[in-house]
Every structure is written in structure tokens, then in C-alpha cells.
Amino acid sequence: MHIPLRAIGVFHAVARTGSVTRAADELGVTPSAVSQQIQSLEVSLGATLIGKSGRNVVLTEAGERYFEMIQAEIEGIAEATQRIRGFRSVTALTVRASPSLATKWLLPRLASFIDAHPDIELRLDGTNEPTTFQRENVDLEIRHGTGQWPGLFVEGLVEERFRPVCAPQVAAAGSLDAAELLRFRLIHSVKSQAQWPHWFELAGVAPTERWRRVSFDRTHMAIDAATAGFGIALESDLMMSTELKAGRLVCPVRNPPALSLTTQWVTCPPDHLRLGKVKTFLAWLKHERDIWRSERDRTL
Incomplete structure (x- = not known):
């Protein structure tokens, strides 16, 4: 049984890059040659593998399934070939x-x-x-x-442990009760799974006033802001382990409630x-x- 290895390799490149043009550039051939190989493979398999959505290439259900089945093997063959030829030593x-x-x-x-x-x-x-x-x-x-x-x-x-943290110049370690945090600007990490309302609930504190806050959509930005003295952040010990170890961040709350999440x-x-x-x-x-x-x- 003839196996159209060249056409399979071309299909793999198109499916991986999501583009006939990018696959052609990678393979050093024309987009027309790529399309011909795909058509040849589709005829051999008796199934349509690739369709179009506007200018984009999309895999059909059969194409997605076929790519899933051949991906690891093709990449393994490519890596083995490069190693044997000495083209890549890593x-x-x-x-x-x-x-x-x-x-x-x-x-x-x-x-x-x-x-x-x-x-x-x-x-x-x-x-x-x-x-x-x-x-x-x-x-x-x-x-x-x-x-x-x-x-x-x-x-x-x-499992990460979340706690309030700030720069030592904002508040010393263990110097505040949970309710006293409301006197400070609170740093909100928008995408974090641990949020201030839940932490205050665990601490038995019901905020009565609108708090001052600044929000960031990336955890590393919230940690850097707390380190710079912007206010007090609620963050994971995994993410801020370097800052905690160096003493650039401290937990200002006495006996903070436990909040652990993966x-x-x-x-x-x-x-x-x-x-x-x-x-x-x-x-x-x-x-x-x-x-x-x-x-x-x-x-x-």
C-alpha cells in the first residue's frame, strides 16, 4: 500500500501553522504546490481535510482528527531525522x-x-x-x-496560600488587624481566583465604606505595585516567593485567615x-x- 508521505508532511505543516502560505514558506515551495499536495492527500484518504473561512484555513472534523493522530509521529520523525543528519544537536x-x-x-x-x-x-x-x-x-x-x-x-x-502583602514602609509585618486594611489602598488582581471580598468575609470583616483601590489584570503587575508601595495586595505565596524571601513584601495582618487554592x-x-x-x-x-x-x- 502506497503511503503519501510527502503529502502527509505538507498537511502537517498546514495544520500546524494554520496557513497554506506559512506552510509553503516553511517548506520552501509555492502555495500552489502545497494546495496540490493537500488535494492529492484528500483524494487518497477519501475525505476533505481543509476548508476555508474567509482568508483563513480551517480543519474539517476529519482534518482535526487526522492531525491529532499523526502529529506526535510526524514531529518525532522530524526530530529523529534532524538528529541523525546532524542538523540539530539539541x-x-x-x-x-x-x-x-x-x-x-x-x-x-x-x-x-x-x-x-x-x-x-x-x-x-x-x-x-x-x-x-x-x-x-x-x-x-x-x-x-x-x-x-x-x-x-x-x-x-x-496549593497556594493567599495573604495580604505590602512593602514594609507601608505597614510593618503583623502590625494591623484585618479591619484596619480598609484604611489603605487595596490592590486588586483582576484575574486572580482570590479576591478581597472573599478574604474579608473569611476575616469576619464587613466593609462599610467604598474602599480605595487600584486594579491590575496581571498578577506580576499587582505584586510589583505592592513592592513599590502602591498599597496592599492579596496575592499567592507562589507568585511572590522571591519578594517575601527578600523581605520586599511582608504580611501586615496579625493572624490572617487561611485562604488556600490551586x-x-x-x-x-x-x-x-x-x-x-x-x-x-x-x-x-x-x-x-x-x-x-x-x-x-x-x-x-
Whole structure:
């Protein structure tokens, strides 16, 4: 049985890039040649794989299913071929994470991974947009949310503890009761799963006046604002571990109520867990998580 390997490779490039033109540029051929290969493959399979929506290329239901089935194998063949030919001496690994987690927690620790695994070329993609794994070249994502993503491998990174924090010059550690926070400007992290109304409810405080506040749509911006003395933020100890350890942020509240949530989740298609580079990164990530958690728990 003849297997149209060239046409399959062309289809993979179109499905991965979402564009006939980008696929043609990548493959070094004309868009017309790409279209001909796709048509040839569709005839061979007896199914329509690609349609159009305006100027965009979209996969049909059959196309999405076919791409899902061949993606890991094609990328594995491409990587093996490049290694044998000596074109690339490293394995590329793309990890996606929110800008806040990437900046505040991952980046300060990445040197140990890079030094220990010189054969892995790491790309850290910082974005809040969830990955469409069938169409994007992302191996693993650490996603902010509730952990409810059917069809994907999902595992919580760690249970985070949320607490009010500020720069020491705004208020000293343990110097305030919960109700006294209302005298200060409160920093709101818009997309956070832990919000001030819930925290005040846990603290048994019913705000009677409209509070002063400033809002940010990124956690790392809220943490930086608190460090700069803008006011008091309600943030995760995972995200602000560097600032807490250095004493640039302190918790000004005496006996703050406990508020723990898991908001960061390791996720990918189950098939990605077979890849050696993903296994290696996951093992490193969990090791770093365990070190951080042990250090945190010792300071309580």
C-alpha cells in the first residue's frame, strides 16, 4: 500500500501553522504546490481535510482528527531525522505559562534546568491564552484556572496560600488587624481566583465604606505595585516567593485567615507524556516545586 508521505508532511505543516502560505514558506515551495499536495492527500484518504473561512484555513472534523493522530509521529520523525543528519544537536522543548508564573517563579529557577540538560533547547512562551495543542507547537502548558479541561492530562502544580502583602514602609509585618486594611489602598488582581471580598468575609470583616483601590489584570503587575508601595495586595505565596524571601513584601495582618487554592495546573495531551523531553521537564518542575514547598513550610 502506497503511503503519501510527502503529502502527509505538507498537511502537517498546514495544520500546524494554520496557513497554506506559512506552510509553503516553511517548506520552501509555492502555495500552489502545497494546495496540490493537500488535494492529492484528500483524494487518497477519501475525505476533505481543509476548508476555508474567509482568508483563513480551517480543519474539517476529519482534518482535526487526522492531525491529532499523526502529529506526535510526524514531529518525532522530524526530530529523529534532524538528529541523525546532524542538523540539530539539541531537542526543542516549548513550555507555555502565564507571564506572571513565568516571570515570578519559573524564570528564577530555570538556570538549573538549562545547566543540567544542555541537550534540550528550551523555549518559554509567556501568555495567558490557553493552548490549542492540535494546532500549536507547544509541548507542555502550566495553565492558570480551575483545572477543568476535558481530554487533557491535568495535574495541580501546588496549593497556594493567599495573604495580604505590602512593602514594609507601608505597614510593618503583623502590625494591623484585618479591619484596619480598609484604611489603605487595596490592590486588586483582576484575574486572580482570590479576591478581597472573599478574604474579608473569611476575616469576619464587613466593609462599610467604598474602599480605595487600584486594579491590575496581571498578577506580576499587582505584586510589583505592592513592592513599590502602591498599597496592599492579596496575592499567592507562589507568585511572590522571591519578594517575601527578600523581605520586599511582608504580611501586615496579625493572624490572617487561611485562604488556600490551586490555581496553576500542568496540562498537555496525554500522548505528550510519552516524550522524553516532557518527562525530563516534569521531573525537574516537580523537584523545584517540592523544594519551594518545603522552604515555605519551614518558615511558617
